[in-house]
Amino acid sequence: MARATVRHRRPLGLTFVLLGGALLTLLAPPRAVPSVQATTLSATCKGELHYKSQAGLMPAACEQASIVTTRAVVAAADIPFLSPPVDVMVPGWPQVAANVDLIGTPQHELALMSGHNFDPLHDETLQLLTNDGTAFTTLQQIAAGAHAEAVSALDVNLDDRVDIAAGGDGAVVFPQTLSSTAPLTQSVQLLQPGLVDALANGDFSGDLRADLAAVSPLSDSISLWHSTLAGSLLSRTLLFKTDGYSALRIGDFNNDGYDDLAALRGSGYLTDSVQIFLQQGDVFSAALTLSPETGGYLPHSLAAGDVNNDGLDDLVVTAGGEQPNAYLNVYLQGPSGLISTTTTLPAFSLPSAVVIADINHDGQNDVLTSHDGWRTLSIYLQNNSGALSPPLQVSLPYSSRYRPDALTVGDVDYPYTPCLCNGAARNFERIRYGKPGLSGSRGAHKRPNIMAASNAERIVLVSCASAHGSPAADCD
Ligand SMILES: [Ca+2]
Ligand SMILES: [Ca+2]
Ligand SMILES: [Ca+2]
Ligand SMILES: [Ca+2]
Numbered sequence: 001m002a003r004a005t006v007r008h009r010r011p012l013g014l015t016f017v018l019l020g021g022a023l024l025t026l027l028a029p030p031r032a033v034p035s036v037q038a039t040t041l042s043a044t045c046k047g048e049l050h051y052k053s054q055a056g057l058m059p060a061a062c063e064q065a066s067i068v069t070t071r072a073v074v075a076a077a078d079i080p081f082l083s084p085p086v087d088v089m090v091p092g093w094p095q096v097a098a099n100v101d102l103i104g105t106p107q108h109e110l111a112l113m114s115g116h117n118f119d120p121l122h123d124e125t126l127q128l129l130t131n132d133g134t135a136f137t138t139l140q141q142i143a144a145g146a147h148a149e150a151v152s153a154l155d156v157n158l159d160d161r162v163d164i165a166a167g168g169d170g171a172v173v174f175p176q177t178l179s180s181t182a183p184l185t186q187s188v189q190l191l192q193p194g195l196v197d198a199l200a201n202g203d204f205s206g207d208l209r210a211d212l213a214a215v216s217p218l219s220d221s222i223s224l225w226h227s228t229l230a231g232s233l234l235s236r237t238l239l240f241k242t243d244g245y246s247a248l249r250i251g252d253f254n255n256d257g258y259d260d261l262a263a264l265r266g267s268g269y270l271t272d273s274v275q276i277f278l279q280q281g282d283v284f285s286a287a288l289t290l291s292p293e294t295g296g297y298l299p300h301s302l303a304a305g306d307v308n309n310d311g312l313d314d315l316v317v318t319a320g321g322e323q324p325n326a327y328l329n330v331y332l333q334g335p336s337g338l339i340s341t342t343t344t345l346p347a348f349s350l351p352s353a354v355v356i357a358d359i360n361h362d363g364q365n366d367v368l369t370s371h372d373g374w375r376t377l378s379i380y381l382q383n384n385s386g387a388l389s390p391p392l393q394v395s396l397p398y399s400s401r402y403r404p405d406a407l408t409v410g411d412v413d414y415p416y417t418p419c420l421c422n423g424a425a426r427n428f429e430r431i432r433y434g435k436p437g438l439s440g441s442r443g444a445h446k447r448p449n450i451m452a453a454s455n456a457e458r459i460v461l462v463s464c465a466s467a468h469g470s471p472a473a474d475c476d
Contacts (some may be wrong), residue, residue, distance in 0.1 A: 249304045
């Protein structure tokens with residue numbers, strides 16, 4: 001249980017850091033880390049020092065102004081399965097995003113949580129965006145809690161309408177109504193102990209309906225909220241020590257059919273930074289602790305899904321600073337459950353938000369990660385042998401940080417045009433991505449979009465053009 005730091009009593013309240021003109025919230029206060037180097041702004045940085053470096057949580061890292069890198073960034077248009085990125089300006093500073101099928105239209109909506117940017121009309125709001133296949137419009141904007149850190153979409157009151165949960169100052173849910181013009185109602189505050197910096201949803205009650213899990217760093221806990229006809233009901237609280245910048249994902253890590261939790265401590269822990277909680281009956285046991293390779297920096301995010309095409313959920317963890325001290329850690333699942341030994345793949349600098357999805361329609365999940373400050377998205381395609389290939393890299397506009405929920409894959413510009421297959425028109429099949437047991441399948445006609453919430457008044461939509469580079473191939 002080696003720790004990066006001696007644990008200190010946390011002061012109450014928030015810590016704010018001024019980054020690029022915006023106040024960002026740190027959910028845990030800065031603390032001394034013996035191995036940390038000087039964290040003053042570096043003359044070699046092109047932008048800001050990484051926010052965790054500024055806070056003294058890890059050694060200095062940033063996008064370098066002058067550096068020879070090994071990356072070979074290509075235009076999205078030059079990757080056969082991607083169409084050119086669309087840069088969508090939205091009011092406020094988007095921090096986190098969820099794609100969600102909310103109002104019954106063929107395409108998903110995009111739920112964005114905005115931070116503070118001295119824009120009182122749009123700061124600290126939940127914005128619901130729709131796309132008709134050509135452009136985004138704001139369907140609804142509603143006041144939300146401050147310091148958006150996480151967002152999750154699930155039906156919290158079992159009325160078969162998906163609702164939105166947001167984490168920040170606390171945990172709130174926005175129940176959905178039947179209205180097609182203002183589908184979300186005012187938020188309902190959950191009685192969460194302290195700030196919330198990570199959310200995830202999975203079935204924790206055995207009724208095959210999604211429940212909500214929330215990490216509260218100030219109380220070192222994960223709260224599990226069951227979805228019931230009366231709304232979210234607190235079920236249990238798990239001990240989870242974290243110094244903040246947490247991440248939380250759901251997978252079945254022992255293949256028993258029950259959802260388990262993977263929780264990441266994004267600061268304060270050089271080892272033992274990922275805790276696996278296995279669901280066994282009505283009990284969650286802290287069954288496994290993982291130590292992803294960080295290169296002496298910190299882990300940043302994680303994702304659950306099958307990355308070697310054996311039908312078993314695996315776990316990937318992004319960690320590190322600048323190359324070569326940056327990694328994609330892969331934990332595969334074996335016959336006895338998740339294997340605690342990491343396989344590290346080289347990553348480009350400061351890998352942060354990470355998503356598992358089949359982005360090129362070959363039936364095998366791929367891994368996508370954004371890079372804090374480095375204007376880059378990496379795509380690790382899974383090859384026919386079930387291994388992840390060296391990443392393709394696509395340019396993104398600048399964003400100083402991508403919290404785990406800042407990157408999402410879904411279908412928000414679904415064209416809903418029939419596909420002519422073997423002379424017979426049929427509609428595109430729709431499947432969910434990135435969920436256990438529902439990873440991409442051959443013949444499924446879905447055009448996922450990659451959405452990156454950038455803390456610079458925009459989201460970036462990188463669109464998947466077609467299954468195999470041509471519309472006809474969609475119909476195989
Ligand atoms: Ca609902
Ligand atoms: Ca399980
Ligand atoms: Ca697997
Ligand atoms: Ca794939």
